[in-house]
Amino acid sequence: xxxxxxxxxxxxxxxxxxxxxxxxxxxxxxxxxxxxxxxxxxxxxxxxxxxxxxxxxxxxxxxxxxxxxxxxxxxxxxxxxxxxxxxxxxxxxxxxxxxxxxxxxxxxxxxxxxxxxxxxxxxxxxxxxxxxxxxxxxxxxxxxxxxxxxxxxxxxxxxxxxxxxxxxxxxxxxxxxxxxxxxxxxxxxxxxxxxxxxxxxxxxx
Amino acid sequence: xxxxxxxxxxxxxxxxxxxxxxxxxxxxxxxxxxxxxxxxxxxxxxxxxxxxxxxxxxxxxxxxxxxxxxxxxxxxxxxxxxxxxxxxxxxxxxxxxxxxxxxxxxxxxxxxxxxxxxxxxxxxxxxxxxxxxxxxxxxxxxxxxxxxxxxxxxxxxxxxxxxxxxxxxxxxxxxxxxxxxxxxxxxxxxxxxxxxxxxxxxxxxxxxxxxxxxxxxx
Numbered sequence: 330x331x332x333x334x335x336x337x338x339x340x341x342x343x344x345x346x347x348x349x350x351x352x353x354x355x356x357x358x359x360x361x362x363x364x365x366x367x368x369x370x371x372x373x374x375x376x377x378x379x380x381x382x383x384x385x386x387x388x389x390x391x392x393x394x395x396x397x398x399x400x401x402x403x404x405x406x407x408x409x410x411x412x413x414x415x416x417x418x419x420x421x422x423x424x425x426x427x428x429x430x431x432x433x434x435x436x437x438x439x440x441x442x443x444x445x446x447x448x449x450x451x452x453x454x455x456x457x458x459x460x461x462x463x464x465x466x467x468x469x470x471x472x473x474x475x476x477x478x479x480x481x482x483x484x485x486x487x488x489x490x491x492x493x494x495x496x497x498x499x500x501x502x503x504x505x506x507x508x509x510x511x512x513x514x515x516x517x518x519x520x521x522x523x524x525x526x527x528x529x530x531x532x533x534x
Numbered sequence: 535x536x537x538x539x540x541x542x543x544x545x546x547x548x549x550x551x552x553x554x555x556x557x558x559x560x561x562x563x564x565x566x567x568x569x570x571x572x573x574x575x576x577x578x579x580x581x582x583x584x585x586x587x588x589x590x591x592x593x594x595x596x597x598x599x600x601x602x603x604x605x606x607x608x609x610x611x612x613x614x615x616x617x618x619x620x621x622x623x624x625x626x627x628x629x630x631x632x633x634x635x636x637x638x639x640x641x642x643x644x645x646x647x648x649x650x651x652x653x654x655x656x657x658x659x660x661x662x663x664x665x666x667x668x669x670x671x672x673x674x675x676x677x678x679x680x681x682x683x684x685x686x687x688x689x690x691x692x693x694x695x696x697x698x699x700x701x702x703x704x705x706x707x708x709x710x711x712x713x714x715x716x717x718x719x720x721x722x723x724x725x726x727x728x729x730x731x732x733x734x735x736x737x738x739x740x741x742x743x744x745x746x747x748x749x750x751x752x
Binding site: 360363370384446 | 549550552553556557559560563564566567579580581582583584585586587588589598698700701703704705706707708709710712713716719720723725726727728729730731732733736737740741742743745
């Protein structure tokens with residue numbers, strides 16, 4: 330057994346001729362199997378560990394209501410409607426959709442950020458002094474990014490062809506651009522027609 | 535010429551430091567690992583810049599897979615009695631005819647994705663074997679479908695607690711099925727959700743990246 334050998338009897342104490350000297354046992358233990366097992370376990374844990382922990386994203390939905398006084402009004406000048414189509418396509422128009430659909434434009438998820446931030450800048454630029462604003466700024470420790478963009482409302486309308494990823498991406502875009510007012514609603518019939526027509530002409534199936 | 539003797543060196547190396555490091559790493563991984571509960575389907579969640587951590591208790595989790603199947607789970611590890619209450623309630627109101635063992639099995643099951651009429655059959659299978667069965671998903675329609683009843687009973691079982699309503703969706707799940715899930719929550723007058731995502735950094739030069747930088751420097 331791997332008992333510790335003190336090796337103390339090698340001195341003056343002499344033994345008789347018939348007494349054999351006890352063999353010195355090495356204190357070294359072969360560690361190879363232990364190391365093998367250790368690395369096996371390491372490999373196992375490396376493979377099973379998921380390092381990045383999931384996070385959650387808040388989403389607030391409005392209550393469906395038919396009563397006019399409960400519905401939120403959107404100022405025409407500050408409205409941007411974003412529609413999500415098939416194949417990661419994004420369609421948008423500012424203000425109101427024109428009858429000839431000339432302001433119905435298409436872009437991708439890479440392009441939409443620029444459009445949102447431009448719209449935000451435009452709305453802030455058009456802001457007319459509001460006497461309520463200083464009060465809001467005071468509430469937010471003098472942060473003047475608030476209140477100026479109250480007119481800005483982004484309306485998100487995912488089509489049936491949009492994926493869950495598209496939906497989350499566009500909601501994320503709201504966080505990235507710090508849009509405070511946005512809503513997710515259903516498409517109008519003429520918008521569905523327009524998306525269909527655009528998809529057909531672009532060859533998206 | 536004198537013979538130059540090269541002393542034979544032992545091939546034995548001292549492995550102790552090596553072993554020390556190996557076991558240090560091993561300990562780290564053991565500590566850092568948290569085993570995921572068995573899920574009926576693999577879900578690839580989208581990325582977002584959101585940094586909020588995931589709640590682990592008192593939550594209702596609705597899973598949406600890429601083919602639009604919906605699964606319902608309750609995160610109630612602290613108090614499994616809450617899950618028992620849900621299944622008892624459903625058993626009575628929906629006349630499922632479950633036995634006591636089948637109800638206990640529900641408490642151990644992580645996610646359920648079968649219609650009410652085949653729930654008894656699903657719960658008659660031991661928990662370990664449930665994985666091998668392809669669950670069809672909870673039926674949904676534009677008004678919420680059966681998921682509405684699951685949510686309603688879970689909400690009443692969590693009564694008096696702050697409940698998180700989590701939606702975990704696959705990248706390729708279609709929007710209409712997500713909308714139907716939201717519809718089921720809305721029918722229960724729930725309007726605040728948590729969508730489970732993976733963390734990604736805010737892109738440079740955007741307002742969010744700027745304000746996060748500012749908050750860091752403060």
